[in-house]
Amino acid sequence: MICWFPRLTAFLIVAPILMGFVGTLLPAFGYLPAIGGTTLTLAPWGALFATPGLDAAMFLSLWIGTATTLFTFTLVIFFSASWSGTRLGGAITRFLSPLVSVPPVAMAAGIAFLLGPSGWIFRALSPWATGFTAPPDFLLPQDRWGFSMIGGLMVKEVPFLFLMTLAAVGQEETKRAFQVGRSLGYGRMIAWIKIVLPAIYPQIRWPLYALLAYSASVVDVAMILGPTTPPPLSALVTRWFFDPDLSLRFVAAAAALLQSILVLSLILVWYAGERMVALFAGAWLRRGGRGAGGAIAAALAAGGMMAAIAVAVFGAGAMILWSVSTTWRFPNLTPTKLTLGNWAAGGAMLGNAIANTVLVAGASTSIALLLAIGLLEHAARRGGASSRGLAFFIYLPLLVPQIGFLFGIQMLLIRLGFDGTWVALLWTHLLYVLPYVILALAGPYRRLDPRYAQIALSLGASQARALWRIKLPILLRPVLVAAALGFSVSAGQYLPTLFAGAGRISTLITESVGLATSGDRRLLGVATVWQLVLPLLAFTIAAFIPAIVFRHRRALRPL
Amino acid sequence: MNIRNSIRTMTPIADTSCIRCPPSARLVGCVLTLGIALLGFCPTAGWAADWSATEARANGQTVYWDMWGGDAQVNAYAAWAAAAVRTRYGVDVHIVKLADAAEAVAQVLAEKSAGRIQDGKIDVIWLNGENFAAMKRNTLLWGPFVAALPNASLVDTQGKATTEVDFTVPTEGYEAPWGMAQFVVMYDSKLLPSPPRSILALAAWVQQHPGRFTYPAPPDFIGLTFLKQALLVLSAAPERFQRPVDESDFAVATAPLWRFLDAINPYLWRSGRAFPVNGPAQRQLLADAEIDLALTFNPADASNGIASGLLPETVRIFVPDGHSIGNTHFLAIPYDSSVKEGAQVLINFLLSPEAQLRKQDPKIWGDPTVLDLAKLSPDDRARFERIYRGVATLTPADIGTPLPEPHPSWVVAIEREWQRRYGSGVRR
Numbered sequence: 001m002i003c004w005f006p007r008l009t010a011f012l013i014v015a016p017i018l019m020g021f022v023g024t025l026l027p028a029f030g031y032l033p034a035i036g037g038t039t040l041t042l043a044p045w046g047a048l049f050a051t052p053g054l055d056a057a058m059f060l061s062l063w064i065g066t067a068t069t070l071f072t073f074t075l076v077i078f079f080s081a082s083w084s085g086t087r088l089g090g091a092i093t094r095f096l097s098p099l100v101s102v103p104p105v106a107m108a109a110g111i112a113f114l115l116g117p118s119g120w121i122f123r124a125l126s127p128w129a130t131g132f133t134a135p136p137d138f139l140l141p142q143d144r145w146g147f148s149m150i151g152g153l154m155v156k157e158v159p160f161l162f163l164m165t166l167a168a169v170g171q172e173e174t175k176r177a178f179q180v181g182r183s184l185g186y187g188r189m190i191a192w193i194k195i196v197l198p199a200i201y202p203q204i205r206w207p208l209y210a211l212l213a214y215s216a217s218v219v220d221v222a223m224i225l226g227p228t229t230p231p232p233l234s235a236l237v238t239r240w241f242f243d244p245d246l247s248l249r250f251v252a253a254a255a256a257l258l259q260s261i262l263v264l265s266l267i268l269v270w271y272a273g274e275r276m277v278a279l280f281a282g283a284w285l286r287r288g289g290r291g292a293g294g295a296i297a298a299a300l301a302a303g304g305m306m307a308a309i310a311v312a313v314f315g316a317g318a319m320i321l322w323s324v325s326t327t328w329r330f331p332n333l334t335p336t337k338l339t340l341g342n343w344a345a346g347g348a349m350l351g352n353a354i355a356n357t358v359l360v361a362g363a364s365t366s367i368a369l370l371l372a373i374g375l376l377e378h379a380a381r382r383g384g385a386s387s388r389g390l391a392f393f394i395y396l397p398l399l400v401p402q403i404g405f406l407f408g409i410q411m412l413l414i415r416l417g418f419d420g421t422w423v424a425l426l427w428t429h430l431l432y433v434l435p436y437v438i439l440a441l442a443g444p445y446r447r448l449d450p451r452y453a454q455i456a457l458s459l460g461a462s463q464a465r466a467l468w469r470i471k472l473p474i475l476l477r478p479v480l481v482a483a484a485l486g487f488s489v490s491a492g493q494y495l496p497t498l499f500a501g502a503g504r505i506s507t508l509i510t511e512s513v514g515l516a517t518s519g520d521r522r523l524l525g526v527a528t529v530w531q532l533v534l535p536l537l538a539f540t541i542a543a544f545i546p547a548i549v550f551r552h553r554r555a556l557r558p559l
Numbered sequence: 560m561n562i563r564n565s566i567r568t569m570t571p572i573a574d575t576s577c578i579r580c581p582p583s584a585r586l587v588g589c590v591l592t593l594g595i596a597l598l599g600f601c602p603t604a605g606w607a608a609d610w611s612a613t614e615a616r617a618n619g620q621t622v623y624w625d626m627w628g629g630d631a632q633v634n635a636y637a638a639w640a641a642a643a644v645r646t647r648y649g650v651d652v653h654i655v656k657l658a659d660a661a662e663a664v665a666q667v668l669a670e671k672s673a674g675r676i677q678d679g680k681i682d683v684i685w686l687n688g689e690n691f692a693a694m695k696r697n698t699l700l701w702g703p704f705v706a707a708l709p710n711a712s713l714v715d716t717q718g719k720a721t722t723e724v725d726f727t728v729p730t731e732g733y734e735a736p737w738g739m740a741q742f743v744v745m746y747d748s749k750l751l752p753s754p755p756r757s758i759l760a761l762a763a764w765v766q767q768h769p770g771r772f773t774y775p776a777p778p779d780f781i782g783l784t785f786l787k788q789a790l791l792v793l794s795a796a797p798e799r800f801q802r803p804v805d806e807s808d809f810a811v812a813t814a815p816l817w818r819f820l821d822a823i824n825p826y827l828w829r830s831g832r833a834f835p836v837n838g839p840a841q842r843q844l845l846a847d848a849e850i851d852l853a854l855t856f857n858p859a860d861a862s863n864g865i866a867s868g869l870l871p872e873t874v875r876i877f878v879p880d881g882h883s884i885g886n887t888h889f890l891a892i893p894y895d896s897s898v899k900e901g902a903q904v905l906i907n908f909l910l911s912p913e914a915q916l917r918k919q920d921p922k923i924w925g926d927p928t929v930l931d932l933a934k935l936s937p938d939d940r941a942r943f944e945r946i947y948r949g950v951a952t953l954t955p956a957d958i959g960t961p962l963p964e965p966h967p968s969w970v971v972a973i974e975r976e977w978q979r980r981y982g983s984g985v986r987r
Binding site: 034035036051052053116117118134135137138139142144227228229230242243244245246326327329330337339345348349414415417419420502503504506514515517518519520521522523 | 623625628629630631634635638653655656657658659661662664665668669672673678680690750769770771776828829830832833834836837839840842843846847848849867868869871979981982983
């Protein structure tokens with residue numbers, strides 16, 4: 001039975017993406033019988049390129065994707081190089097880890113309030129330092145160059161890439177190579193960059209591509225922090241897709257395809273950049289410069305990391321305060337009147353969405369966990385060699401822009417009368433939950449000493465029994481952590497919920513985006529706090545269950 | 560690119576003509592032309608006006624109510640109504656929140672184009688204006704059903720003419736009036752003791768106070784109403800807007816509007832490079848003191864905001880130019896809803912004195928009733944008269960005669976031109 005898992009997983013992932021692409025490709029060339037498109041034509045492309053401001057929207061997508069990835073990569077590399085293994089590095093790591101589970105929209109909502117002219121930073125400085133009694137008029141967030149959006153994305157992505165880097169560095173041979181480098185007189189930073197980075201880069205390459213694809217095509221964060229006249233291409237596509245003018249769906253399909261092409265070219269350019277660096281860095285590496293100083297870079301990197309943490313903490317703090325405030329006006333630093341009424345109002349309004357969020361996240365994570373364990377077990381039984389092809393398929397959803405194929409899936413769902421159903425919603429969430437669950441579980445699964453299972457087998461247990469009675473109990477903690485991660489990933493999915501839920505099934509994130517763009521910041525505060533609490537709760541449960549179950553098993557208890 | 564025109568011009572593939580036949584020919588026409596098999600899709604309202612039978616059939620039905628979901632107070636009110644209908648009539652009402660009611664129009668149009676004749680995804684739509692005009696023209700609505708609703712007899716069709724004429728288009732019983740709206744302006748009387756009370760005064764004021772005024776970006780209905788108000792007030796011959804746009808020279812007729820917008824755009828909040836997405840977003844900006852004036856379609860919005868602590872207690876409202884655009888918003892049932900009884904029961908409940916009273920309370924929503932108080936029982940009438948208006952609500956006398964809405968086709972054309980000029984980031 002276990003041999004079916006790779007095929008099943010490949011089908012579950014590839015089928016919707018493939019169908020989604022076909023479902024986008026056909027309307028992009030005018031074929032969509034449901035709304036009267038029966039002939040193939042280039043008209044949608046003509047209409048797309050005639051759209052005023054399209055070039056600016058395309059540029060924004062490319063710029064924001066490139067800048068976010070480049071800045072994130074630089075910050076993470078310099079921080080890891082100069083601070084890994086130090087006390088400060090350890091402290092920052094502890095602060096960064098929880099940030100990975102925070103949905104980007106929750107972060108963006110907090111940042112929007114921090115940065116705005118009537119936001120917290122300006123309130124703290126007004127009127128005593130700035131002289132402003134009314135908020136000044138400058139375009140932030142939503143600035144034209146998208147810097148607030150890049151910053152907002154980085155606060156979320158820096159912790160992610162940092163933890164991926166940390167996991168890659170954790171291997172023994174890298175550590176030893178680093179020590180050798182140090183003993184040969186290389187400075188800390190230069191030793192890391194010259195010795196560790198080339199060794200671990202293959203492992204962070206795919207997360208980097210995923211980051212590139214994500215930040216060039218993200219919609220929810222763009223709607224809150226991104227520029228609006230025009231917005232980045234992905235937000236424009238979403239707007240067109242939900243436009244009451246059905247003929248715009250042809251243009252939207254063409255634009256969704258264009259978005260995919262942009263992302264693909266970004267990844268190709270990045271790849272070419274990698275090759276160039278590899279080509280020219282060889283000489284630099286061999287020259288053997290030991291590197292001096294780097295103190296400024298180290299300080300900047302630490303500063304950047306602390307800034308990211310500070311922004312996240314103050315953003316969340318501001319949202320918590322908003323959720324209990326009645327009245328909080330510029331330039332007051334804190335609310336003048338507090339209430340718990342928002343929570344009652346928010347509970348009535350969000351109750352359904354919270355239940356849906358938990359349900360979708362719980363169900364999609366359970367399915368993902370089942371598939372992940374099946375896949376890893378299958379790989380383990382075949383001697384630990386997991387097929388590279390399958391790995392590619394699993395990460396595929398993270399590399400193609402969501403808007404590129406969700407559009408087509410939605411078209412297909414409508415055609416089948418399947419839109420707005422739970423099956424559709426679960427399936428699209430699964431595409432994004434599965435890669436992260438596998439990512440989190442693969443390491444611990446591979447590191448598990450195979451001799452435990454071998455002993456069980458030699459004592460006459462079946463493979464299945466060995467899995468159930470020996471391996472899974474030992475792996476309970478990583479399994480639960482993977483589940484918590486999957487839960488938080490699902491809770492943060494905006495576009496999949498918007499498309500597959502078809503408005504009939506709303507979750508916390510769709511409600512939050514609505515509140516963040518239109519409205520009452522007190523209720524947004526309540527929604528944001530819920531968004532922070534749910535993943536936190538999931539991780540807390542993941543930490544407590546092993547402690548309880550293994551209270552008599554000291555070696556299995558978390559430290 | 561065309562924004563909404565295609566809805567109006569697009570001819571659906573499947574045309575079920577019985578939906579649209581005139582009331583007199585309805586019974587004969589339906590039976591003769593379509594036969595027994597399609598009877599279920601013919602209007603039942605006129606000739607099976609047995610309301611208790613409707614209520615009985617409604618019991619156990621699940622109704623999807625699609626509505627603009629951008630305002631927390633409106634959403635809370637809708638949730639209350641849904642719960643009440645669930646407990647009293649056994650109709651399971653689900654609210655689907657939309658960013659724009661036009662999304663629902665697109666959905667029904669797509670269903671009709673795909674040839675669907677039942678099990679539509681939408682059972683009740685909250686709409687008016689161009690959305691109603693588009694649905695009526697494409698025969699996407701079921702009806703006429705309004706006359707069959709017991710509470711429809713309480714509607715003030717004499718004093719509130721817009722309950723039967725929606726943006727110049729006669730409703731003919733295809734949508735039930737739900738609430739009244741009047742375009743008013745909110746300002747903080749403490750910061751701005753004498754606000755500019757007309758469009759012309761506003762233009763001068765905005766140029767003297769850069770960054771302190773903005774309006775929601777179309778297609779938001781409040782933003783569009785601001786543009787329409789300016790259009791009507793600035794035009795030398797406003798009567799022409801009562802007729803469809805293609806009977807006038809659009810460029811000539813709207814030239815004063817674009818002159819006005821071009822003059823203020825560089826001096827708007829964020830120099831006109833960003834706009835709030837809708838009314839509640841703009842209200843938050845007023846609360847943050849980022850702007851000095853905010854627009855609304857609900858005369859109780861300011862009182863409502865004060866009561867909830869969102870707005871300062873010194874916020875007041877005025878009617879721009881002495882009289883402003885007023886209209887009615889409605890509820891309609893798509894042709895392919897399979898639970899038309901449940902939909903009618905929901906709409907009838909929303910028209911009841913109880914539901915209308917709660918809706919008019921500024922602490923709940925503050926949306927003015929469509930009912931004629933003279934037709935209510937003395938008790939109900941007294942309850943309406945006892946509603947505390949709040950400090951910042953005008954009396955009906957202050958609000959004056961509303962300006963009539965332009966023909967819906969103008970809205971489409973204006974929105975498209977606005978996007979081209981101010982929404983795409985292309986500076987001319």
